[in-house]
Amino acid sequence: MTQVLVLGGTGEARALAAGLVARGVAVTSSLAGRVANPRLPVGEVRIGGFGGPDGLARWLTEHGTLAVVDATHPFAERIGASAAEAARTTGTPLLRLQRPGWRQGPGDDxxxxxxxxxxxxxxxxxxxxxxxxxxxxxxxxxxxxxxxxxxxxxxxxxxxxxxxxxxxxxxxxxxxxxxxxxxxxxxxxxxxxxxxxxxxxxxxxxxxxxxxxxxxxxxRRPPRPPAHTVADVGAALDWVWAILEP
Structure with missing residues (x-):
């Protein structure tokens, strides 16, 4: 059983996986496989696509997943759309962990x-x-x-x-x-x-x-499907814990 599926090979995804594993949560982190030697998170890791939203929905059901966190890169449009559709299809709670974008400051051109x-x-x-x-x-x-x-x-x-x-x-x-x-x-x-x-x-x-x-x-960042979104790992940990605690 995978209690939480974390999508993405970002630093935030790795930090979230580490925090969840430290709390005894069964986590699987999914990486796209586009980098030859990725930095691997703790816990279970799978590399490669799911076969679109239907494939991801099957995976969630087969593994009894209780929550999904989309912590992919802000420009990973395809997996973000698949996650939103698969979560909706299976009724799995979905969180988007998205770091804030950069802000232009004085002196920037x-x-x-x-x-x-x-x-x-x-x-x-x-x-x-x-x-x-x-x-x-x-x-x-x-x-x-x-x-x-x-x-x-x-x-x-x-x-x-x-x-x-x-x-x-x-x-x-x-x-x-x-x-x-x-x-x-x-x-x-x-x-x-x-x-x-x-x-x-x-x-x-x-x-x-x-x-x-x-x-x-x-x-600019591409538009992403609507989802509950947080900007930091601490807030993501709190969200997951609230899903699992009951």
Whole structure:
């Protein structure tokens, strides 16, 4: 039996799994499997998709799951939609654990867009040396940009199609402001591209961009299905405990 299914390989998902296991809760954490060597949470772990909302609903029923916490990345649209539909179908309580988005501050030069395609069209007008931190799966949106030079930071090597003038940096956060500032300076970066992932693990690049006067193209978060939502692990633990305690 899995009392709680935690969806996502985020830091919040790992912290939640650890807190639940410490309380004696039977937890299964589900990871998408898109990273070759993910950081694994404590407790049971499954890797790979469920086969859509129907497959997830079957899994919840077969495992006697009492609650689902969607702690996926803010841009993980597909699994978020599947979780909402499967929870509704099975009557399983669903919580969305979503870190707050980033907020623009004094000195920031941010340009908001809705998609990576819009970001690709914009960067071609903003600068010549672009730092892409939007994930390896989104690099294809920039493949048609033949003029700028790109530095793309990814956890795993990207697959084509890719921008023709591209250097890939394989690295994983967290990062420091000093390190990010040096990276922007040494590579002569004049535009930064990021998704509004939120959290502290990669926010140093935004501070570095502010310090160096580098404009930032920020992709807005996609809409997610309605669900009860909390912003921190402590509140998620309280919600789960209230479901299980009776």
């Amino acid at each position: 941010w340009h908001w867009v809705d998609t990576l395609d819009e970001a690709a069209a914009l960067v071609d007008t903003l600068g010549d040396r672009i730092f892409l931190t939007s994930g390896r799966q989104g690099l294809s949106a920039f493949a048609r940009c033949t003029r700028p030079w790109f530095l793309a930071r990814c956890v795993d090597p990207p697959e084509p199609p890719l921008p023709p003038r591209l250097e890939v940096l394989l690295d994983r956060g967290p990062y420091t402001v000093e390190g990010e500032t040096a990276l922007l300076r040494d590579h002569r970066i004049d535009v930064l591209v990021t998704k509004d992932s939120g959290g502290d693990m990669t926010t140093a690049k935004l501070t570095a961009a502010r310090r160096r006067g580098v404009p930032v193209v920020v992709v």
